[in-house]
Amino acid sequence: MGRKAAKWRKQVEPHFGFLAQLGFGKVDVDDSSFWSLWVQYRSKTSAIRISKSNEFIRSEVHLIRLVDGEVPAYPIWITDDRIDWTLLDNVVVSRRPDLAGELAKQTGLADQELDQQLGFWARVLREVAEDFLEGDFAPLDEAGALVRSHVAENPQQVQVWIPSDAPAGTEAAEQEKVQGTVPPNVGVSVRRYWRGRTSKSKPG
Known part of the structure; x- marks a missing residue:
């Protein structure tokens, strides 16, 4: 674990440490990419990855369905294959459109800005995707349907x-x-x- 990864885990832990008590006890970190560093909490069937994105200048949370117990490769294209990754943003838009306006406010890479974002994402995760935390993939599938509708309107x-x-x-x-x-x-x-x-x- 590099210094950047250790620092990010330390910043994420106060907000997402509760995941370990819900079965997401396997924790991985990665800071090998300039564009993003992440900490990931994994259960036997799913994972939640919290990233600091230099590319998009914000923090991001991905919900992931494991395949054969492992995190599948991130999909480059949306095809007829099952969608196993989604941004928490998509779950919010799908389930709580009234919160959609808050998503654009989650921006910035200063420590104070990131702490605010992490608090928001942790709260929203429990509010809109509690079933995912319990092992149900409905939030991911609903978000996948939303993504497919966007692709249908804007072909790749x-x-x-x-x-x-x-x-x-x-x-x-x-x-x-x-x-x-x-x-x-x-x-x-x-x-x-x-x-x-x-x-x-x-x-x-």
Whole structure:
């Protein structure tokens, strides 16, 4: 455990230490990524990961369904496969839309800001996902349905860029190549970008 991970666990523990009494006794930490460090409380069937995100400038809480007793890989795309990860935000929006306005306020990486956020997330976890804490995956599944509805309204897509002087037909070849690396429900579009010298006016 690195210093950053130890510090984050110490900051998280006063808010989420109660999870150990509910069967989430296996605690893991990780600070190997610049973008996020996390502490995770795990039971025999599920896990709750509390992260400090440099990418999104806030703390985040994920609810996770274990697969064969292990945390599954984070899904890059939403497919027809079962959703085993969700942000607590999605559970709030699904079950307590009246609290949705509070979610945008959970921001900042200063210690005082993070303490406020952690207190909020711990309270909300017990209020909107108590059944998850008892081993029921209904909150995760309801949040998954919400995510799928958002994806249906805003289809997933990969944007590929090729240089302006690429040979004719490159678009089709690139689209076929990339399409083979993503799920069928993810679209692929190809566009050209200008590559060349910028013309400069000669002095008069």
